[in-house]
Amino acid sequence: MKSNLYLIALISILINCKLAQNSATEFVPTFSVSKKTTHKIPEGQDYTFGYLEVLENRNNPNGNRIKLPIYIFKSRSKNPKPDPILYTVGGPGYTSMRASKYMEYYKYLDDRDFILFEQRGTQYAKPSLDCPEWAHAVYESNLPNFDTTKTDSLFQKAAKICNERLRKNGIDLNSYTTNQIAADINDLVNVLGIEEYNLLTMSYSTKIGQVLVRDYPDKIRSVVMDSPLPLEVNYDEESVNNLLGALDKLLSDCQADSDCNNAFPDIKSRFLKYLEEKTINPLEVKVENPKSGEPETFYLKGKDLTTVFTSASTGSVPNIPFEINKLLNNDLTSVKERLQYLFQEPGGGIGKGMRLSVWCAEENPFNSQEKIALETNKYPAVKGLSPTVFGNEICNIWNVQKVSEIENESIKSDIPTLLISGEYDNETPVKWARLMTNNLTNSHHLIFKGWKHGPTTYWSNPCAMQAANEFFNNPTFKPNPECFGQIESPIFKTD
Structure with a gap:
């Protein structure tokens, strides 16, 4: 099933891309719709699936081209907000595509379209390293x-x-870096004709988010970084x-x-x-x-x-x-x-x-x-x-x-940003998110008591996801969902 949100933009850009390729003057990234998907999507979920085609090495326009699978999930709202959420997972090396089977649980779709992006070199990318x-x-x-x-x-x-x-x-192994992945996402945003979007990142992909905020900030409305890993x-x-x-x-x-x-x-x-x-x-x-x-x-x-x-x-x-x-x-x-x-x-x-x-x-x-x-x-x-x-x-x-x-230096930004940490996270500790607030002048930080890495993917309690969605809906304020105030230190098992 196809979302109509970007259909006009897709058609016009695909035509322009074809013309540009035929002229052989410059490579232009393209997005092509595919009926064959990476996963079977549950009935009732409206979506578009396709592949973003970009250069493996942007300094070599005649070199390899790679394809990155993309899902565009249509919002459950009859009147969705115009700025979609783009999400890519951590790793590095993990696939984002597995999340495609579980969109019914993603609160974000109550308000917006949701774009699932596969990083270059990962499982369903072509090639996969x-x-x-x-x-x-x-x-x-x-x-x-x-x-x-x-x-x-x-x-x-x-x-x-x-x-x-x-x-x-x-394979040009030098081309599989965070900087190039951020450029891929920027290409996708431009190809789809998106004027403004929100960015959802977790763990390693928060580095991708930081590069996007630094190098391609113009279209980013707000950012959520779950379990952030600072560049520095x-x-x-x-x-x-x-x-x-x-x-x-x-x-x-x-x-x-x-x-x-x-x-x-x-x-x-x-x-x-x-x-x-x-x-x-x-x-x-x-x-x-x-x-x-x-x-x-x-x-x-x-x-x-x-x-x-x-x-x-x-x-x-x-x-x-x-x-x-x-x-x-x-x-x-x-x-x-x-x-x-x-x-x-x-x-x-x-x-x-x-x-x-x-x-x-x-x-x-x-x-x-x-x-x-x-x-x-x-x-x-x-x-x-x-x-x-x-x-x-x-x-x-x-x-x-x-x-x-x-790429090893901290970024500075006033883009509204929500940092989310798990109190017992040993991979990306709370102190790192606190460090980032010094340079993210329009940021908020939520610490989930008793939780570990990746709070927004803790399915037994979707409170962190709810907080992230509240922030996307109103990035001017620090989210304060009722569920967050109800989270207390764990009750430890004793027998």
Whole structure:
């Protein structure tokens, strides 16, 4: 089914694009409607699906052209507001297209059209920069009998094979950057003839949002950044500290709660001491291999056992002290359940090449290797936990160009912006959003008590989505939905 919102603009622009291509004077981006979609859309949802075609390398007009799938979902309102919302997810390397199946739950469509944008190099883009070699390396390295002294060489080999294969296929890996993705979105806005729009971003895609605000601000009416990652932050240098900080906050809240503290007295110091002891004397866990039926033995250090916190979603936050206490009492049922997943066959490494290109061009070059080395061994409880998404050796193999210095500098803007944080988010901590408010002079910040990463995608409680939608409807004021005032610190499970 097709939305009529942009039909006239599409027809006229497609004609102009065809003429421009025929003249061979300059490449002009195009949007073409397609009947074949990435996902089956539920009955009753009006939409247009198609592909944005842009240059892979904008400095080479005769080079590769890439296609990015786009959904334009029509508002449920009979009188929708004229400024649509454009949404793209995080990663880098994750697909936005999966959200297309769940538009009935998206409150934004009550008021506006909603555009779902797929970033270049991700799952449904053409091409998709997949690295099955990397996925297999992850699988192999997680098996209990793997020789950990070979970890570095295993991943270096995987990166080398994937890199060579993608380049052999004509992929320009230097063109898969945040800056280029922002340019793709700007092209889409222009091709569709949109005069003004709102931007919804989450996690990594908040960097895309910052570049758009900096380089293409004219048509942006308002911005929501869920779990923001500031351009100027060097993620790898802080990741271990951020993990321990979020864990400390949660366990401190448990100790401040009389019921939680009575059930699990002094849980913070006991858990940290436990992690430190297991770093020296790893925890031995026997798990049945579902393929062979034979027992396999894992040896887990402190850095491995932090998954009791990091793997928990917002919905399972109340259970974290209870699960930690199980560990402290040598109840390994939950640990064994998580380890069972490691025997699953590796995936296709979808979008991993895009992730490598972005990280090795934009994050790794700005890292202090001295700080990275210090962070790896600084904290006894998680000693040996690498703070990097991709190490320096991997990025040397991936061999993409470093982006310009401006891509690691903070932006300044007076565009109305809402920053949303989860209180226990260890990936993009609250402090980063607070930092951004210094330069976003027309911004507001909401912190969701007891929540983790990505509050607007917490389906069990759509309060953050409601707050975002209220902001889009009136970006002059800080949203204050009734549900937000009802959110309190978690009631921790004690038995």
